[in-house]
Amino acid sequence: MTTLLPRLHLFEFHDQAWCPAPLREALTDCVNAAWSFTGFWRNAVPHIEDLLDRTGERTILDLCSGSGGPVPRIVHAVAQQMPELRAELSDRFPKPGSLDALGPELRARVRYREQPVDALAVPAELAGLRTVFGAFHHFRPAQAVAMLRSASGSARALAVFEFQRRAMLRSLVPPMGLVGLSPLLAHWTAPRRWWRPVLTAIPVIPAMWAWDSFATIMRTYTPAELVELAEQARAPGYRWEVREARSDGPERITCLAGFPDPRGGVELIEY
Structure with missing residues (x-):
């Protein structure tokens, strides 16, 4: 799938160190609401199961988790x-309190690391299948390659997921319309905060969310660009697969999967 839009590394409010904590929380809550109500997280399940089976891992280490993302549902x-x-x-800005709404069964399975974790410098003692949901576009090409090399160099499996594409029309068709409603949906999916209805009504949060959503589309890597990044992170005995769903509907997902494999190499798989 090709695009005529050049990749622009525009800034997003919620990944700026100067962004006030309540606004960063509000925007990551919007991201979480988008994952929840679009249902795109379900498309990641087969890839997660495949990598867990291939590696024998039974732990997921989610990077750039923000307000929790889709991992608890997965x-x-x-x-x-x-x-x-x-x-x-x-996360670099951890939010352990975002898991407070989970039921007892999930709380026994999912925890939020309270210490900050830089996705580009993951501590060696943190084991498990590494996942990145909707955040890979935050990294410039050199940083993205560094993240991939960290996984391949340590023989850790990695799964990167994006549901949007760098095409304005194709990223805004249903069910992406629900993404625009994320500031409202967050009132039901995120912890209650006194400032949320105020900053939504003004509307500070919707305006910042609209910009971040546009910037996300413009920063998203195409499958061909993901192949180029993976080529730079090649390592003996480690394989990269860019798995791209052809669907523009609810089945869409892009997965960059890396895992130890004697075949090695990089492959683009469209299905």
Whole structure:
């Protein structure tokens, strides 16, 4: 799938160190609401199950987790076949309180690491299948390659997921319309905050969310660009697969999967 739009590394409010904590929380809550109500997280489940089977891992280490993202839902779905599955969420700006709404069963399986974790310098002692949901576009090409090399160099499996594409029309068709409603949906999916209805009504949060959504589309890597990044992160005995769903509908997902494999190499797989 090709695009005529050049990649522009525009800034996003919520990944700026100067962004006030309440606004960063509000925007990451919008991201979480988007994952929840579009249902795109379900398209990641087969890839997660495949990598867990290939590697024998039973722990997911989620990077750039923000307000929790889709990992708790994925764990709930996958744990029916893998009851020993556990997950640890992490972020440069951790939000452990975002898991307070989880039920007792999921709280036993999913924890949020309170110490900040830089996705470009993951501590060696943190094991598990590394995942990145909707955040890979935040990294410039050199940083993205560094993240991939960190995984391939340590023989850790990595799965990067994006549901948007760098095409304005194709990224805004249903069910992406729900993404625009994320500031409202967050009132039901995120912890209650006194400032949320105020900053939504003004409307500070919707305006910042609109910009961040546009910037996200313009920063998103195409499958061909993901192949180029993976080529730079090649390592003996480690394989990269760019798995691209052809669908423009609810089945869409782009997965960059890396895992130890004697075949090595980089392959683009459209399905």
